[in-house]
Amino acid sequence: MASTIDANLAPNRPINVQGARRARVTGMVLIGLAIFVAGLFGLDAAGDATFRLSRPNDPFALPNLVVPAAPFNYIIAAVLAFLGARLFLRGGGKWATLSLGIGLALLVIAFLVWATAGKSFSLTGMLQATMVRAVPLVLGAITGMMCERVGVVNIAIEGMLLAGAFTGALMGSLLGGVGGLMAAIGIGGLFGLILAALVVTYRMDQIIAGVVINLFVLGLTSYVSSQVLAEHRYLNNAPVFRAYKIPLLGDIPVIGPMFFNQNIFVYGALVMVAVATYYLFYTRMGLRARSVGEYPRAADTLGINVYRTRYINVTVAGMIAGFGGAWFTLGSVGRFDENMTGGRGFIALAAMLFGRYHPVGALMAALVFGFADSMQQKLALLQTPIPSEFLAMAPYIATIIVVAGVVGRTRTPAAGGKPYIKE
Amino acid sequence: MTDQTAPDALTQKLLQRAAPGRAEFEDLVIVPIFAVIAALILGALVMLATAVDLPTIGQSYVALIRGSVGSLNAVSETLTAAAPLVLAGLGLALGFRAGLFNIGAEGQIVIGGLVAVIVGFSVTGLPFALHLPLALLAGAAAGAFYASIAGWLRATTGAHEVITTIMLNLISYRILDYVLRQPFIQREGRADPISQSVLETAQLPQLLTWIDPNLRVHAGVFLVLGAVALAHWLLFRSKIGFEFRASGKNPDAARYAGIRASLIIIAAMASAGAMAGLAGANQVLGVLDRATPGFSAGIGFDAISVALLGRSHPVGVLFAGLLFGALEAGGRQMQVDAGVSIDLIGIIQALIIVFIAAPLLVRAIFPWGFRKSRQERGA
Numbered sequence: 001m002a003s004t005i006d007a008n009l010a011p012n013r014p015i016n017v018q019g020a021r022r023a024r025v026t027g028m029v030l031i032g033l034a035i036f037v038a039g040l041f042g043l044d045a046a047g048d049a050t051f052r053l054s055r056p057n058d059p060f061a062l063p064n065l066v067v068p069a070a071p072f073n074y075i076i077a078a079v080l081a082f083l084g085a086r087l088f089l090r091g092g093g094k095w096a097t098l099s100l101g102i103g104l105a106l107l108v109i110a111f112l113v114w115a116t117a118g119k120s121f122s123l124t125g126m127l128q129a130t131m132v133r134a135v136p137l138v139l140g141a142i143t144g145m146m147c148e149r150v151g152v153v154n155i156a157i158e159g160m161l162l163a164g165a166f167t168g169a170l171m172g173s174l175l176g177g178v179g180g181l182m183a184a185i186g187i188g189g190l191f192g193l194i195l196a197a198l199v200v201t202y203r204m205d206q207i208i209a210g211v212v213i214n215l216f217v218l219g220l221t222s223y224v225s226s227q228v229l230a231e232h233r234y235l236n237n238a239p240v241f242r243a244y245k246i247p248l249l250g251d252i253p254v255i256g257p258m259f260f261n262q263n264i265f266v267y268g269a270l271v272m273v274a275v276a277t278y279y280l281f282y283t284r285m286g287l288r289a290r291s292v293g294e295y296p297r298a299a300d301t302l303g304i305n306v307y308r309t310r311y312i313n314v315t316v317a318g319m320i321a322g323f324g325g326a327w328f329t330l331g332s333v334g335r336f337d338e339n340m341t342g343g344r345g346f347i348a349l350a351a352m353l354f355g356r357y358h359p360v361g362a363l364m365a366a367l368v369f370g371f372a373d374s375m376q377q378k379l380a381l382l383q384t385p386i387p388s389e390f391l392a393m394a395p396y397i398a399t400i401i402v403v404a405g406v407v408g409r410t411r412t413p414a415a416g417g418k419p420y421i422k423e
Numbered sequence: 424m425t426d427q428t429a430p431d432a433l434t435q436k437l438l439q440r441a442a443p444g445r446a447e448f449e450d451l452v453i454v455p456i457f458a459v460i461a462a463l464i465l466g467a468l469v470m471l472a473t474a475v476d477l478p479t480i481g482q483s484y485v486a487l488i489r490g491s492v493g494s495l496n497a498v499s500e501t502l503t504a505a506a507p508l509v510l511a512g513l514g515l516a517l518g519f520r521a522g523l524f525n526i527g528a529e530g531q532i533v534i535g536g537l538v539a540v541i542v543g544f545s546v547t548g549l550p551f552a553l554h555l556p557l558a559l560l561a562g563a564a565a566g567a568f569y570a571s572i573a574g575w576l577r578a579t580t581g582a583h584e585v586i587t588t589i590m591l592n593l594i595s596y597r598i599l600d601y602v603l604r605q606p607f608i609q610r611e612g613r614a615d616p617i618s619q620s621v622l623e624t625a626q627l628p629q630l631l632t633w634i635d636p637n638l639r640v641h642a643g644v645f646l647v648l649g650a651v652a653l654a655h656w657l658l659f660r661s662k663i664g665f666e667f668r669a670s671g672k673n674p675d676a677a678r679y680a681g682i683r684a685s686l687i688i689i690a691a692m693a694s695a696g697a698m699a700g701l702a703g704a705n706q707v708l709g710v711l712d713r714a715t716p717g718f719s720a721g722i723g724f725d726a727i728s729v730a731l732l733g734r735s736h737p738v739g740v741l742f743a744g745l746l747f748g749a750l751e752a753g754g755r756q757m758q759v760d761a762g763v764s765i766d767l768i769g770i771i772q773a774l775i776i777v778f779i780a781a782p783l784l785v786r787a788i789f790p791w792g793f794r795k796s797r798q799e800r801g802a
Contacts (some may be wrong), residue, residue: 201783215769216729219766274543349585396590
């Protein structure tokens with residue numbers, strides 16, 4: 001039943017037929033977007049859009065970016081139409097993804113300009129929020145990647161994040177921030193270990209195992225929070241890690257607030273990207289891990305312990321997710337709410353795919369999703385005619401578009417989803 | 424790797440078919456029974472760990488039984504809770520059989536239920552015999568449409584349905600919030616998002632109100648039985664059901680045999696969505712009479728467990744749905760009688776699935792009752 005799911009993750013139909021069709025479809029989508037941008041964001045926009053790049057008391061203040069809304073959006077529509085027509089007429093699958101990416105970026109810019117027309121909007125504030133909201137996504141994506149690189153599909157990121165968030169709040173209230181963080185990392189590792197045990201030793205279907213861990217964590221955290229935390233409120237009141245501004249770097253306009261004036265979760269996530277890249281691609285352990293994910297039997301023949309490699313990597317990945325989960329409580333509000341991760345574990349999975357199983361790619365993808373997430377928050381302040389519910393859909397729709405646009409073109413580790421049975 | 428194990432598995436399957444009995448009995452009866460027992464024991468341990476004392480634990484399990492099968496009212500509650508679980512579970516089972524891991528039942532329930540409510544109050548002047556079927560069909564069609572978005576994406580772009588359906592779930596909540604605030608939907612005189620009530624002519628009639636007006640069991644149970652029969656026919660007697668199963672078992676072989684994979688994916692998702700939409704319609708037309716934010720109450724996620732527990736077989740789903748409905752109804756009683764949060768049921772349900780999906784684990788914990796010979800590949 002479910003074991004065949006991953007077999008057609010990457011359908012191996014003839015490449016060029018699919019590529020040509022993809023190019024045509026993408027071209028049509030882009031032309032549609034051009035009409036949409038011209039008709040809606042161009043006609044309807046009046047006045048100038050003002051983007052604030054600095055706060056008044058910053059040491060190096062940049063002037064505001066002022067864009068005449070309507071003409072700017074007509075230009076964007078023209079560029080979109082050009083990209084679309086070129087793709088539709090000339091094909092070329094190689095360009096399809098890139099053009100689609102550029103097209104979507106232009107769409108977002110046009111949208112922002114339209115929404116800000118006649119008003120002013122703090123771009124820096126939004127970019128800072130983008131980075132903050134990308135944290136659980138990039139950590140979750142690295143988790144998924146570490147698992148998938150050793151051939152374990154991890155749908156349980158959501159559950160691991162939730163477990164980390166819960167433990168962070170509970171233990172943080174008891175032991176203080178650092179203690180809570182350590183406990184969250186530990187509990188993430190525990191669920192990684194459980195996942196590894198279920199899929200490696202007990203050969204459970206990997207997707208079912210992940211779904212079950214999600215359900216279990218959701219049940220457990222909801223149960224404890226309504227059974228215990230609702231009564232003893234002091235157990236759900238953890239200290240929050242404050243932002244720490246790195247001297248000098250934090251004063252750079254735009255980039256400074258985004259990367260260098262944040263709390264330890266942001267710095268931790270950026271460090272994890274570097275560490276994961278180094279580990280996976282520049283160490284012997286990483287090479288072994290990847291070989292286990294590609295061809296476990298060959299790795300086994302060469303003396304690599306497949307089971308142990310999977311156990312270690314999945315457990316460490318769980319610890320990363322636990323750290324990411326602690327962000328929800330120790331990194332923002334200090335309090336646990338039922339199901340507070342709200343599907344971010346799955347968005348992280350999409351970020352992993354979008355980032356092509358590479359930590360740096362995952363960071364970029366997470367920033368895209370973080371942007372969508374922070375945009376819906378900040379745009380609520382601008383009072384656009386769009387109902388807030390539709391703005392709140394933005395990150396989810398972005399995820400669908402990304403997964404639909406990119407996934408067919410990613411190469412997944414060959415042994416993903418299959419249990420390995422040693423002979 | 425696969426070329427090594429595939430013939431093995433095949434011979435085993437063939438042997439199993441030739442000599443059903445012991446092995447199937449173990450799979451279908453002993454494993455689930457042990458799974459339920461192990462989950463209940465672990466649930467008790469969880470309660471112990473959260474400072475619930477032993478008498479209360481005993482009391483809560485007594486309440487669990489009393490609230491699920493202990494009285495006519497309890498049975499009525501069990502059936503009421505089981506109906507949407509079975510319907511949505513059937514839909515998911517259809518998807519699983521076609522190799523699609525559709526987690527989107529929740530969103531399909533939301534959309535199906537929402538549309539059923541709208542048809543239920545906005546279409547006036549129809550007799551009961553037309554209005555109710557119309558509302559049910561509208562719910563099913565809406566669910567089918569919503570699910571086939573994910574199917575279409577999978578078929579045309581290869582986007583994995585696990586991610587797209589989860590995103591569609593999240594989107595459906597927002598759609599629900601938005602629609603419920605619209606003036607022609609929202610109940611007059613209310614500021615909170617709540618829809619108008621379904622007209623009498625579109626309600627699934629309650630069956631046992633002549634005994635006690637509090638008995639909530641409604642005509643949805645017949646809907647469920649019909650759906651089980653339909654799903655069984657669809658899967659095992661119809662051509663498209665065969666194509667579902669063939670694509671699920673071996674997509675490549677199915678494609679070479681001339682089965683159009685993308686069509687099957689969309690059809691499977693649509694039929695899964697129709698069932699889930701029906702589950703949503705069943706809830707709003709039979710139990711709630713209106714739509715509110717969160718009326719789906721996580722049924723779509725429980726239905727995943729139901730479909731897994733029922734081994735994606737319509738009859739199995741029926742029994743699994745009854746078990747989960749009983750846990751749900753009993754859990755409410757447990758909360759009232761023993762003061763233990765109903766969320767415990769979620770833990771027990773998840774644990775049952777762990778043990779069901781990992782028979783090796785059950786065998787490791789309970790070595791009795793299993794033949795030794797099927798274990799040798801585990802070592």
